[in-house]
Each structure stands twice: as C-alpha cells, then as structure tokens.
Amino acid sequence: MAGVVGELRASFKAGRTRPAEWRAAQLRGLIRMIEEREEDISDALHADLAKPRMESYLHEISLAKTNCTFALKGLKNWMKPDKVPAGVATFPSTAQIVSEPLGCVLVISAWNYPFLLSIDPVIGAIAAGNAVVLKPSEIAPATSALFAKLLPVYVDNSCIKVVEGGVPETTELLDQKWDKIFYTGNGNIGRIVMAAAAKHLTPVALELGGKCPAIVDSDVDLHVAVKRLAVGKWGCNNGQTCIAPDYVVTTKSFAPELVDSLKRVLERFYGQDPLQSEDLSRIVNSNHFYRLTNLIDDKKVSQKIVHGGQRDEEQLKIAPTVLVDVPLDTALMTGEIFGPFLPIVTVDKIEDSIEFVNARSKPLAAYLFTKNKKLQAEFVSNVPAGGLLVNDVVLHVANPHLPFGGVGESGTGSYHGKFSFECFSHKKAVLIRGFGGEAAARYPPYTPEKQSILRGLIDGSFFALILALLGFPREKR
Amino acid sequence: MAPGLGAMGEKPAAATTTKHLCVGSMASGLREVYESGRTKDMEWRQSQLRGLIRLLTDKEEEIFDVLHEDLGKHRGESFRDELGILVKSVKYTLQNLKKWAAPEKAEAPLVAFPATAMVVPEPLGVVLIFSCWNLPLGLALEPLSGALAAGNAIVLKPSELAPSTAAFLAANLPKYLDSRAVKVVLGGPNVGEELMEHRWDKVLFTGSERVGRIIMTKAAKHLTPVALELGSKCSCIVDWLDGERDRQVAVNRIIGAKWSTCAGQACIAIDHILVEEKFAPILVELMKSTLKRFMAKPGGMARILNEKHFQRLSAYLEDTKVAASVVHGGCIDPKTLTIEPTILLNPPVDSDVMTEEIFGPILPIITVKKIEDSIAFLKSKPKPLAIYAFTTNESLKRRIVEETSSGSVTFNDAVVQYALESVPFGGVGHSGFGQYHGKYSFELFSNKKAVFKRSFLIEFMFRYPPWDDSKIGTLRHVFSYSYILLFLTLLGLRR
Numbered sequence: 001m002a003g004v005v006g007e008l009r010a011s012f013k014a015g016r017t018r019p020a021e022w023r024a025a026q027l028r029g030l031i032r033m034i035e036e037r038e039e040d041i042s043d044a045l046h047a048d049l050a051k052p053r054m055e056s057y058l059h060e061i062s063l064a065k066t067n068c069t070f071a072l073k074g075l076k077n078w079m080k081p082d083k084v085p086a087g088v089a090t091f092p093s094t095a096q097i098v099s100e101p102l103g104c105v106l107v108i109s110a111w112n113y114p115f116l117l118s119i120d121p122v123i124g125a126i127a128a129g130n131a132v133v134l135k136p137s138e139i140a141p142a143t144s145a146l147f148a149k150l151l152p153v154y155v156d157n158s159c160i161k162v163v164e165g166g167v168p169e170t171t172e173l174l175d176q177k178w179d180k181i182f183y184t185g186n187g188n189i190g191r192i193v194m195a196a197a198a199k200h201l202t203p204v205a206l207e208l209g210g211k212c213p214a215i216v217d218s219d220v221d222l223h224v225a226v227k228r229l230a231v232g233k234w235g236c237n238n239g240q241t242c243i244a245p246d247y248v249v250t251t252k253s254f255a256p257e258l259v260d261s262l263k264r265v266l267e268r269f270y271g272q273d274p275l276q277s278e279d280l281s282r283i284v285n286s287n288h289f290y291r292l293t294n295l296i297d298d299k300k301v302s303q304k305i306v307h308g309g310q311r312d313e314e315q316l317k318i319a320p321t322v323l324v325d326v327p328l329d330t331a332l333m334t335g336e337i338f339g340p341f342l343p344i345v346t347v348d349k350i351e352d353s354i355e356f357v358n359a360r361s362k363p364l365a366a367y368l369f370t371k372n373k374k375l376q377a378e379f380v381s382n383v384p385a386g387g388l389l390v391n392d393v394v395l396h397v398a399n400p401h402l403p404f405g406g407v408g409e410s411g412t413g414s415y416h417g418k419f420s421f422e423c424f425s426h427k428k429a430v431l432i433r434g435f436g437g438e439a440a441a442r443y444p445p446y447t448p449e450k451q452s453i454l455r456g457l458i459d460g461s462f463f464a465l466i467l468a469l470l471g472f473p474r475e476k477r
Numbered sequence: 478m479a480p481g482l483g484a485m486g487e488k489p490a491a492a493t494t495t496k497h498l499c500v501g502s503m504a505s506g507l508r509e510v511y512e513s514g515r516t517k518d519m520e521w522r523q524s525q526l527r528g529l530i531r532l533l534t535d536k537e538e539e540i541f542d543v544l545h546e547d548l549g550k551h552r553g554e555s556f557r558d559e560l561g562i563l564v565k566s567v568k569y570t571l572q573n574l575k576k577w578a579a580p581e582k583a584e585a586p587l588v589a590f591p592a593t594a595m596v597v598p599e600p601l602g603v604v605l606i607f608s609c610w611n612l613p614l615g616l617a618l619e620p621l622s623g624a625l626a627a628g629n630a631i632v633l634k635p636s637e638l639a640p641s642t643a644a645f646l647a648a649n650l651p652k653y654l655d656s657r658a659v660k661v662v663l664g665g666p667n668v669g670e671e672l673m674e675h676r677w678d679k680v681l682f683t684g685s686e687r688v689g690r691i692i693m694t695k696a697a698k699h700l701t702p703v704a705l706e707l708g709s710k711c712s713c714i715v716d717w718l719d720g721e722r723d724r725q726v727a728v729n730r731i732i733g734a735k736w737s738t739c740a741g742q743a744c745i746a747i748d749h750i751l752v753e754e755k756f757a758p759i760l761v762e763l764m765k766s767t768l769k770r771f772m773a774k775p776g777g778m779a780r781i782l783n784e785k786h787f788q789r790l791s792a793y794l795e796d797t798k799v800a801a802s803v804v805h806g807g808c809i810d811p812k813t814l815t816i817e818p819t820i821l822l823n824p825p826v827d828s829d830v831m832t833e834e835i836f837g838p839i840l841p842i843i844t845v846k847k848i849e850d851s852i853a854f855l856k857s858k859p860k861p862l863a864i865y866a867f868t869t870n871e872s873l874k875r876r877i878v879e880e881t882s883s884g885s886v887t888f889n890d891a892v893v894q895y896a897l898e899s900v901p902f903g904g905v906g907h908s909g910f911g912q913y914h915g916k917y918s919f920e921l922f923s924n925k926k927a928v929f930k931r932s933f934l935i936e937f938m939f940r941y942p943p944w945d946d947s948k949i950g951t952l953r954h955v956f957s958y959s960y961i962l963l964f965l966t967l968l969g970l971r972r
Contacts (some may be wrong), residue, residue, distance in 0.1 A: 054944030084899040198693035203910035221933035279942040387927035402927035412702040429885035429900035444777035446553025458561035
C-alpha cells in the first residue's frame with residue numbers, strides 16, 4: 001500500500017495533476033467511460049443490488065455524467081484566483097485567494113450507489129488537481145471490479161488509482177498519510193476513519209446517514225405528495241439510500257388517508273405482488289436482509305404493520321412495508337432503517353412534528369409536505385439538517401448549485417458542483433505588497449505618537465494612513 | 478495510557494478555578510440555552526458583539542497590564558497585534574453580520590420548475606474554543622466573535638500558560654456577554670481532556686501539533702468536527718534587493734515580524750530566512766544596525782513565556798555547531814527570561830533549531846547559491862502556516878505561489894496578513910485545517926443548509942415506476958437539458 005501512495009505522491013510532486021488540460025482530460029475520460037460502458041455499469045449495478053435499469057440510469061449513470069460535464073464546464077472559472085479587497089491597514093497592497101490542490105487524497109465509497117458515490121467525489125478530487133485513490137465498497141463487488149478494470153483504461157493511472165478490498169485493505173490504506181480523506185458510509189466507520197486521520201492531522205469529509213424525517217401536512221395535493229414520497233423511499237434502492245425518507249410524521253386525523261393513498265400508489269408502482277416486480281431493488285446482502293427482517297419481526301413492531309411485510313429470502317427481497325405508531329424505543333425507531341420500511345408517527349397538531357424531529361440527531365435531509373407558508377418558514381429556520389426539501393424528496397442531490405452534506409451525526413463537509421472542487425482544495429491567501437507605504441509607527445521603540453498613529457491605522461482612518469505614509473512620526477536618529 | 482495534554486510537561490498554573498468543574502452539566506445547560514433559540518436571535522448576536530467591543534474599549538488599560546504580566550508585551554505591541562486588531566475585526570463582523578446570515582439564492586435547474594433553491598446558514602450549536610498563550614487575547618476573542626456572530630453557545634478554554642489573561646477573561650466575559658450562553662473554563666491539560674470527553678458541535682484548537690492530534694482523536698469518538706490551527710516553520714525568502722530604501726524597508730519588516738511579534742513566539746512569525754550567499758552579508762549588517770535602533774529602549778521585545786521554553790531555546794544555542802554560527806546576539810539571561818535577538822548564519826540543517834519550530838527570538842539564515850533554490854528547500858519541508866518573500870522578481874513570485882503550498886503567502890511584508898479580514902487565515906497539511914478571520918470566522922461556526930422548495934403544480938410521470946424504455950428516453954432529454962425535445966415528448970406522454 002505504501003508503494004501505491006508513494007507512486008501517487010511522486011506523480012503529484014512532479015506536477016502532473018496541476019494543469020487544467022490534464023484535469024479536463026481526466027473528466028472527459030470519465031464521461032467517455034460512462035457513455036461507452038453504460039451497459040456494463042448497469043449490469044454491475046444489477047448484479048450488486050438487482051437495481052432496475054431505470055434506477056441505475058436515473059440515479060447513477062446520468063447523474064454521474066451530468067456532474068462530470070458540470071465540472072468540466074466550471075473548471076477554468078473555479079481555478080481562477082479570487083481577487084479580494086485589501087484594507088487600509090496594509091495599504092498599498094493587493095490580495096487574492098488562490099485555490100490549490102491538497103495533494104494525495106483517499107475516497108472511500110459506499111455500496112448503495114456504488115457507481116455514483118465513487119465518481120462524484122473523484123470528480124471533485126480531479127477538478128481540484130489532486131492525485132486520488134478510490135476504494136470502492138467491497139459490499140458491491142461487481143461495481144468495485146468494474147472500476148478496477150475500467151478506470152485504468154479511461155484515466156491517467158499514475159495519478160488515479162483503484163484499490164479494492166475489505167476491512168484489512170481499508171485499514172492499511174487508512175494507516176497511510178493522506179492530504180484529505182472523503183468517506184461515505186455509516187457513523188461507526190466514520191469514527192474509525194476520523195481517528196485514523198487524526199494520526200496524520202488529515203482533514204476529513206464524512207458523508208454519513210441518519211433518520212431523515214418526512215413531515216406530511218393534510219393540506220397537500222395528496223396523490224402527488226405520496227407519489228413523490230414513495231418514489232423517494234422505494235424507488236431509490238428500496239429504501240437503502242442515505243437521504244431516503246426514513247419515517248413520516250403526520251397528524252392522527254390525516255394518517256388513515258395517507259396510508260390509503262400509500263397503498264394505492266404502491267400497488268400502481270409495484271403491482272399486487274411487489275416481490276415479483278422487476279422495478280424493486282433487492283436488499284444488498286443477507287447480513288442486511290436479516291438485520292431488516294429482525295427489525296419488523298420484533299412483536300412490538302409487527303403488530304403495527306398496516307401494509308406489506310412480505311419477504312423472499314432466496315431473492316433477498318423485502319416488500320414495501322408501512323407501519324403506524326411503532327413504539328419509539330424499538331430498534332426500528334431508534335436506528336437508521338436503510339430499508340423498505342416506512343413507519344408513520346402521528347401527532348396531534350402538525351406543528352408538533354417539528355419538535356419531534358428536532359428531538360432527534362440532525363439528519364442528512366429533512367422533508368416537509370405542506371402548502372402552509374408559515375409552517376414552511378418555521379421548518380426552514382428551525383430544523384437543522386444537511387439539506388431541506390419542501391414538497392419533494394431527494395431531488396436536491398441533483399442540483400449542483402446546492403452543497404450536499406451532513407451536520408452533527410450525519411456528517412461534516414459538503415460537495416457537489418463547485419463544492420466538490422472546494423472540498424478538495426486549499427484556499428491560499430496571497431497578499432502582495434510593495435516597498436512603498438512604510439509606516440514607522442509599526443516598529444519599536446513604541447512611542448506615544450506612534451501608538452496614536454497605529455490606532456488610527458488599525459481603525460481604518462485615512463487621515464492616520466496619510467500621516468503614516470508621510471513618515472510620521474519622524475524618527476529621531 | 479493516553480498521553481495527557483500537558484504542554485511540554487510544565488507544572489499546571491496556580492489553580493484559578495474555585496469550584497469543581499462539572500463539564501457534563503455545563504454542556505447540557507448550554508445546550509438547553511441554545512435549543513431555546515436565544516443565541517440564534519439576530520439582535521442577541523449583535524448585542525454580544527457590541528458587548529465585546531465595549532469590553533475591549535472599557536478595559537484597555539487592564540488588558541495592557543495582563544498582557545504585560547503574562548508575556549512582557551509592550552502596550553504598543555499589544556495594541557497592534559491583539560487589542561486594536563480585535564476591535565477592528567469585531568466592528569467588521571457587526572457591520573456585515575446581517576449579510577452573512579442571510580439566505581443565499583442558488584440556481585435551480587429549469588427542469589425542476591417551479592422550484593426555488595437557497596443556502597441558509599445556521600449555527601452549529603454549542604462550540605468549544607481552545608486558545609493559545611502567545612496571543613492570549615486575540616486567539617480567544619477572534620474565534621469567539623465568529624462563534625457569536627454565527628449564533629452559537631460557547632465554551633472558551635483559555636491557555637493556563639497565560640494565567641493573568643485567562644483570569645481576566647473569566648472575570649470579564651460574564652460581565653459584558655450573556656453568561657448563560659458563553660462560559661469560560663479555566664484550568665490545565667486535565668481540564669482540556671475532560672472537556673474533550675464530551676460531544677461538541679465544533680471544536681477550534683490553536684496550539685501544537687502534538688496536542689492537535691490528541692484533540693482530533695478524542696473528537697472522533699463523538700464525530701465532533703474540528704478545526705486545528707497549528708504551528709509550523711514559516712520561511713522567509715529574501716531576494717537580492719537594489720537600493721538602500723528597499724533594503725531598509727525589508728529589514729524593518731523582517732525584524733518586526735520576528736522580534737517584534739511576541740519575541741518570535743508566534744505561529745506566523747518568521748522562523749528562518751533563505752537568502753542568496755552574495756546578499757547574506759548585506760542583509761546581516763543591515764539587520765544588526767536596525768536591531769540596535771529598534772531595541773534601543775528596554776521593553777522593545779516581549780519576554781520568553783516561562784522557564785521551560787527558555788530552557789528549550791537556550792538548548793538550541795548550546796549545540797556547539799549552532800553556537801559557532803551565531804553572528805549576532807546569543808546572550809541569555811535566565812533571571813529575566815530574556816534571550817536577546819540572535820541571528821545564526823548557516824547552522825547545520827539537521828540541528829534542532831532547524832528541524833523544530835523555533836517559537837523564539839533566534840533567527841537562522843540559510844544561504845543558497847541562487848534564490849530559486851529556496852523553492853526546492855520549501856517543497857521538501859512540511860507545509861507551513863505562512864511563506865514570506867521579499868522580492869521584486871515577478872517570475873519568482875509566480876513560482877512561489879504555484880509551486881509551494883502554505884496557509885498563506887505574503888510578498889514584501891510579513892505577519893500583516895493576520896490583520897486582513899478579506900482573506901482566510903489557517904493552515905494546510907501539518908499546519909492544520911479550517912480557516913477563520915472575517916467572514917470565514919462566521920462560516921467556521923455555521924452549517925450551510927441546502928434548501929429546495931417545489932410546488933405540486935407540474936408533475937413528470939416519467940419519474941415513477943413502473944419503468945419502461947420510453948421513460949428512459951424522456952429522461953435522457955431531461956438530463957441533457959434538451960428542453961425542446963423534452964417538450965415535444967411531454968406532449969405525447971402526458972395523460
């Protein structure tokens with residue numbers, strides 16, 4: 001592993017990754033890879049997750065390509081230094097902020113969107129001029145193998161490497177010195193990554209999970225709201241998505257209508273027997289399958305199921321399941337579900353939902369369906385989260401002008417669009433002075449006259465500046 | 478057993494805490510205050526910033542006294558480097574606060590029409606600030622002002638190695654700020670350790686690499702995000718300069734950035750100089766004569782913090798090869814903890830004084846054959862907080878900016894970048910991560926929340942299962958923003 005890093009560091013030191021042409025060429029290589037190998041990518045995603053081709057296209061392939069193109073377009077602009085004002089105290093001077101690459105970075109990706117969550121951070125790393133190692137998740141082995149096979153063909157292998165493997169390989173990677181580590185996954189591993197990074201004082205970006213709440217008010221266009229809710233939950237990897245709505249909060253009076261509408265929409269989407277539907281992803285592996293079935297087989301939970309609950313062990317499929325008022329101390333209600341279960345929590349008044357949501361750790365995303373402007377405003381100002389959506393779910397991930405990232409337990413650091421570039425850059429302050437504008441007031445011995453001019457200078461007083469520039473106080477030799 | 482936070486094994490400062498600190502209840506008390514929304518309120522934030530300004534202006538004399546007690550700083554230096562800059566900075570924050578805290582509109586792609594997108598800054602919650610002993614006022618209150626501006630509740634742990642300033646902060650912050658939301662905790666490394674056992678919404682640490690690692694490791698247990706402002710060896714390249722005036726100005730600024738800044742005990746002080754061998758004698762002579770003038774009166778330079786640091790610095794000079802390289806100064810006085818401004822010429826590159834951060838009034842000068850060689854020297858060392866270069870050569874300037882990496886680069890001056898609110902201040906690599914000053918202080922303690930609003934008006938059926946190939950075709954148009962094709966398709970697809 002040290003050899004891999006050594007090679008990367010040598011390439012970086014040689015300046016290979018700095019020129020805009022190199023960065024653009026890599027991004028174009030990625031675009032070509034996505035265009036030419038769409039079938040292979042779709043196949044790998046199907047092998048790993050039984051992902052419907054539509055989902056693979058919609059959520060991974062097209063998004064990855066759009067993000068590459070966006071970075072390609074923005075690259076030259078993002079690389080330009082930012083001129084900023086320099087103040088009176090350092091007059092005359094010019095100041096700018098120069099973005100430079102951090103160096104050699106490590107991207108550890110996740111299994112649920114194994115293609116997108118690998119490409120997206122790598123786009124940022126390349127655009128910012130770094131050398132990068134990608135460690136795809138071993139839990140999505142087909143996609144991991146695909147990266148190992150394809151990346152060397154389409155991009156510069158001396159600066160962009162793929163390292164496959166499980167826990168031992170990842171641990172060895174984490175022992176090396178990196179200039180940044182970008183990790184997507186869960187909080188437990190996030191802690192391990194950060195502790196390993198601490199040894200080398202490496203900054204980290206952690207894209208973690210949480211329980212993303214979806215508050216549904218009764219004044220909504222119910223059919224549209226439920227379709228959006230449903231596609232955001234079950235249409236995204238069957239709930240195995242960090243920003244999928246984890247649970248719903250609605251009023252006691254509205255809950256029955258909501259449940260009815262959910263049932264109808266689910267049947268429309270997946271038919272009478274969802275386990276047979278080609279449009280439903282399977283659970284990634286048996287570990288998670290049993291984790292999930294255990295959650296709903298708990299007696300306190302199973303009696304709260306109002307729809308679904310079926311499972312097929314052989315295919316590792318679990319049907320969309322809706323529950324109402326599950327006891328809050330059950331595992332289903334305390335941990336991130338990451339599966340096809342949607343518990344509905346009922347409250348008396350819709351306003352109570354905000355308090356309920358805020359009593360829990362800050363999520364990666366929070367959703368609110370309502371036409372009530374006042375509720376919307378309260379939601380936006382009082383619900384801390386990585387991102388908020390009103391009247392839709394999940395979509396913000398596709399907007400490259402919005403930073404995507406968590407806060408608190410849901411993570412630290414953000415990316416997408418220009419934020420990806422900044423995530424992997426160091427913003428260096430550059431101050432340029434000349435030899436004019438010498439202020440004797442700066443230096444010892446500190447006489448009272450000097451101090452009053454200094455005071456003026458620091459306060460931004462032009463008069464003091466003029467005095468200082470004129471050489472006051474005059475030095476006695 | 479985990480190593481403690483004891484900085485260089487000093488004995489803890491005389492206990493100034495009177496009651497046993499219960500971090501847990503303090504932290505939960507602060508969280509309650511924060512959850513009540515008190516600190517988010519814009520007027521509250523403004524009143525706190527005004528309170529800070531009042532503190533700094535009312536208590537000016539006392540501030541000069543405590544800084545003199547802790548570090549022997551002359552009031553001129555204290556004003557220039559700590560008090561004056563703080564007042565300027567807090568005023569700047571107050572002026573710009575509303576703008577920084579306002580939601581920022583972001584573009585929403587047309588295909589999501591109608592939709593609005595924006596980024597809303599919000600406070601992180603309850604934050605912890607550790608400050609360092611060398612700029613004990615500035616390194617505490619500058620981040621504090623940023624955290625207040627961003628709407629957080631705050632715990633400040635000032636360094637026990639500057640006890641008078643720490644006591645001053647503990648006594649006065651509660652008087653001028655909202656003591657329910659801003660707490661000062663005094664004590665030594667054990668208190669720091671205890672604080673880090675708890676979860677915070679952000680921790681800013683200014684200090685040494687060694688302690689920085691410990692802080693980050695402890696923070697990892699709670700996924701507490703951290704910002705580390707660490708030390709480094711800040712190089713100063715001095716190119717051949719023509720003209721007496723330019724040379725004098727350069728030397729003034731170099732001396733100011735070394736000995737006039739807490740006697741070199743500053744993270745951004747010039748650590749060592751790189752100069753062409755032909756220019757070195759000119760530089761050394763001019764430095765000697767200027768030093769004589771600047772240090773003519775007593776009190777021109779702060780003293781060394783304490784015995785431990787004094788011994789550390791004296792030890793550098795005890796190395797015989799280093800002692801042989803002294804070309805100016807070298808006298809030490811253990812009674813007053815002073816080391817006179819000392820210049821070394823080409824000490825061995827593997828000596829302690831050349832490998833450790835000096836943090837004191839000793840200045841090694843390293844000569845190179847051509848000034849461009851200094852760039853290779855810089856690239857071989859860990860990334861520093863600042864690189865300085867005195868030169869009129871535009872191509873050298875460009876090479877330094879493009880080929881080296883550091884927190885910041887300043888040409889033809891040094892240390893003054895600290896006073897500029899428009900540029901971020903912070904390190905990279907071993908000198909740390911996370912930036913502050915000006916708007917960056919506000920952002921350091923904020924979460925920038927993405928907000929996306931849609932209406933129920935327009936619905937795209939191809940978003941939903943059951944999937945079929947025609948839907949993929951439509952989506953292809955959507956994602957390549959071929960709106961005309963999309964429009965035509967929609968006419969066919971809409972039910």
